[in-house]
Amino acid sequence: MLKIECPWCGxxxxxxxxxxxxxxxxRPEKPDSLTxxxxxxxxxxxxxxxxxxxxxxxxxxxxxxxxxxxxHTVSHEILAVYAMGEVPPVPGARKxxxx
Amino acid sequence: xxxxxxxxxxxxxxxxxxxxxxxxxxxxxxxNLRGNPGDPEFxxxxxxxxxxxxxxxxxxxAGRKKCRALWLGPDEWLIVExxxxxxxxxxxxxxxxxxEQALEGLHHAVTDVSANRIRLELSGPEVRTVLMKSCxxxxxxxxxxxxxxxxxxxxxxxxxxxxxxxxxxxxYVRNSFALYVAEWLxxxxxxxxx
Ligand SMILES: [Zn+2]
Numbered sequence: 001m002l003k004i005e006c007p008w009c010g011x012x013x014x015x016x017x018x019x020x021x022x023x024x025x026x027r028p029e030k031p032d033s034l035t036x037x038x039x040x041x042x043x044x045x046x047x048x049x050x051x052x053x054x055x056x057x058x059x060x061x062x063x064x065x066x067x068x069x070x071x072h073t074v075s076h077e078i079l080a081v082y083a084m085g086e087v088p089p090v091p092g093a094r095k096x097x098x099x
Numbered sequence: 100x101x102x103x104x105x106x107x108x109x110x111x112x113x114x115x116x117x118x119x120x121x122x123x124x125x126x127x128x129x130x131n132l133r134g135n136p137g138d139p140e141f142x143x144x145x146x147x148x149x150x151x152x153x154x155x156x157x158x159x160x161a162g163r164k165k166c167r168a169l170w171l172g173p174d175e176w177l178i179v180e181x182x183x184x185x186x187x188x189x190x191x192x193x194x195x196x197x198x199e200q201a202l203e204g205l206h207h208a209v210t211d212v213s214a215n216r217i218r219l220e221l222s223g224p225e226v227r228t229v230l231m232k233s234c235x236x237x238x239x240x241x242x243x244x245x246x247x248x249x250x251x252x253x254x255x256x257x258x259x260x261x262x263x264x265x266x267x268x269x270x271y272v273r274n275s276f277a278l279y280v281a282e283w284l285x286x287x288x289x290x291x292x293x
Contacts (some may be wrong), residue, residue, distance in 0.1 A: 008157045008158075008172065008173060009157055009158055009250075010157075010158075012235075012236070012251070013235035015252060016235075016251060016252060061250065061251060061252050062249075062251065063171065063172040063173070063175075064175075065172060065173065
């Protein structure tokens with residue numbers, strides 16, 4: 001079980017949160033103009049990172065706010081917690097808006 | 100007609116057999132308020148209506164003994180009024196209506212949630228033990244302190260825990276979960292301290 005630091009409420013147990021998948025994915029501006037392959041890539045393909053991974057979490061059973069977490073997918077160590085819209089604070093992580 | 104006279108609590112039948120330390124609190128006015136705490140006009144109009152400032156520190160409670168604002172999120176509060184002198188003569192639903200009127204023209208949301216949750220009071224030396232058996236919140240007195248509020252899961256049900264004093268906690272739970280949570284607490288009290 002993870003102990004996650006909500007930016008508002010402080011450290012809380014994992015059961016209070018809901019996972020929101022990979023962070024910093026940008027929805028294509030004109031999905032109509034994409035090929036089926038490109039649209040499917042946006043919808044279904046994720047990076048499946050081994051190491052530091054930026055992901056979204058929501059404190060659904062607490063303050064109900066979304067935020068980003070940088071988590072090591074092997075050790076589960078939480079390397080950083082940061083606000084929606086912010087760039088991951090640790091070098092080597094995926095950059096904001098990177099596609 | 101007295102306020103909330105026709106309301107029936109889902110724990111009414113169980114309440115007479117509650118153990119010492121567990122009590123059902125009477126119905127009261129509860130209003131969910133949303134707005135931008137960075138907007139001085141919003142904050143001052145709410146203060147003008149309630150007579151105190153909304154708390155902006157996460158997980159804290161502000162106000163008077165019988166009219167308080169519980170921090171629920173960075174732009175969300177629960178206003179609880181249980182017979183406060185300022186609102187005592189106001190009819191059912193008046194607090195929400197007055198807040199709505201005071202905030203007219205501003206970006207905000209006022210929702211009367213008085214019937215959404217019932218309230219239970221846990222008191223006495225077993226409170227911390229009972230909470231520790233029931234939820235994963237850190238209940239250490241140095242972490243969860245008097246004057247604070249926490250939203251968490253208690254026996255898997257969403258609850259709000261308000262701590263007015265050491266050894267005393269008000270628990271807010273949705274009507275549909277109330278009987279289940281009350282039964283859980285009756286059981287938790289039974290086995291604590293043995
Ligand atoms: Zn939170």
